[in-house]
Amino acid sequence: MSRLTNKRIVLGVSGSIAAYKAPDIVRRLQDLGAEVRVILTQGGAQFITELSLQVTSKNKVYHNLWDKEAELSMGHIELAKWADVILIAPASANTLANLTAGKANDLLGSVVLASDAPILIAPAMNQQMYNATSVKDNLTTLKQRGVQIINPEHGVQACGDIGEGRLAESDEIAKQVGLMFQSNKLNGKKVLITLGATIEAIDPVRYLSNHSSGKMGMALADACIESGAQVTLIIGNISTPISEPSKQISAISAEQMYQAVMENIDDQDIFIACAAVSDYSIKNPKNHKIKKSDQTLTITLTPSKDVLKAVCNLPQKPLCIGFAAETQNLLKNARNKLKNKGCDAIILNDVSKDDFGFKSDENEVIFIDQKGSLKLAKNSKQKLGRKIIEIIVDKFYK
Numbered sequence: 001m002s003r004l005t006n007k008r009i010v011l012g013v014s015g016s017i018a019a020y021k022a023p024d025i026v027r028r029l030q031d032l033g034a035e036v037r038v039i040l041t042q043g044g045a046q047f048i049t050e051l052s053l054q055v056t057s058k059n060k061v062y063h064n065l066w067d068k069e070a071e072l073s074m075g076h077i078e079l080a081k082w083a084d085v086i087l088i089a090p091a092s093a094n095t096l097a098n099l100t101a102g103k104a105n106d107l108l109g110s111v112v113l114a115s116d117a118p119i120l121i122a123p124a125m126n127q128q129m130y131n132a133t134s135v136k137d138n139l140t141t142l143k144q145r146g147v148q149i150i151n152p153e154h155g156v157q158a159c160g161d162i163g164e165g166r167l168a169e170s171d172e173i174a175k176q177v178g179l180m181f182q183s184n185k186l187n188g189k190k191v192l193i194t195l196g197a198t199i200e201a202i203d204p205v206r207y208l209s210n211h212s213s214g215k216m217g218m219a220l221a222d223a224c225i226e227s228g229a230q231v232t233l234i235i236g237n238i239s240t241p242i243s244e245p246s247k248q249i250s251a252i253s254a255e256q257m258y259q260a261v262m263e264n265i266d267d268q269d270i271f272i273a274c275a276a277v278s279d280y281s282i283k284n285p286k287n288h289k290i291k292k293s294d295q296t297l298t299i300t301l302t303p304s305k306d307v308l309k310a311v312c313n314l315p316q317k318p319l320c321i322g323f324a325a326e327t328q329n330l331l332k333n334a335r336n337k338l339k340n341k342g343c344d345a346i347i348l349n350d351v352s353k354d355d356f357g358f359k360s361d362e363n364e365v366i367f368i369d370q371k372g373s374l375k376l377a378k379n380s381k382q383k384l385g386r387k388i389i390e391i392i393v394d395k396f397y398k
């Protein structure tokens, strides 16, 4: 996996001659696997056309806070929530001043204020402007607020001046965006994750399964890998690309998943049971296709082994994080699972909804442990995966 796979970047392009480099920045980010949506400020539009950015980003370019059509499809609040990172490149002196003042009088300013995504800024302007006290002060204030600055380069400028203020190279900007997702919070830790649906064969043609796509588990795997962990994936039936670098073991049935987990659990620090494991297996599956008839067909199911419970009961158990997929009495059922299975925490999701949970790119979860519960509002599984790992680190490794 390249470092920006599945990452959503909002790129703000503001009024600097360097705006002509924005399509190249878009391409470098895409080369690393990112999806990019561009906000073009009024100033930026003086230097680069909306069309160039639309063609390169393969998305509509956003420029107007009061665009009724845009608000109907993806409004500024959705765009703010959508972003994993907001990159402003080039950032003009005027944009820096607006951001420092917290202005929301244009789309970029509003999206920055409405987003919890980290912000990266690549300033670009004339060297005299860049060295102006007010610009330096604005940059210091933004840094103090946690904004990351990609320093401009020294060299000959478009106006002929020589000095500091040239936009950093596109590759460097893309690299810095990639580094935003790296941490060492789980350095040296081994994490085993189950994900996807199990398949219980009825005969060679039919089976019993569920709607899990593996997306939630893979988002957790991405977050663990980005945090420096060594990840082993026990993979059921999935419909999502596999995160790298990871050790991958395929396990189709509940019994295979149980065996694969037990064979690989010994030296693991954390076990995350995200797979939708069938609670029942087929008693005596047929090795030939069952013939159609007019008679009622009875298939007998037997309880399958509970993988999570078995790991929680190991004498040297790792930190055990389960999931609870519920459709009713959500909190009560999840708390019962936390207690009965003996895990350290359980992540509750409502799987009766169409717009999140199973298969969707989004989810809404409640992180529950012995001390209480914490709701994580609806968001992309990628973002939730990172938040869940942050919570695990905060609660169990600090």
Ligand code: PMT
Residues within 6 Å of the ligand: 194, 196, 211, 212, 213, 214, 215, 216, 217, 254, 273, 274, 275, 276, 277, 278, 279, 304, 305, 306, 307, 308, 309, 321, 322, 323, 324, 325, 326, 337, 349, 351, 357, 358, 359, 360
């Ligand atoms: O894969 P996606 O499409 O992205 O969807 C994500 C998800 C909805 C599948 C995921 O977020 C989720 O909820 N996974 C758990 C699904 C499930 O089986 O939940 P459960 O409430 O039935 O089981 C409780 C826990 O016990 C789970 O951690 C499960 O992995 C584990 N279990 C269940 C049965 C069994 N035989 N062995 C188990 O280990």
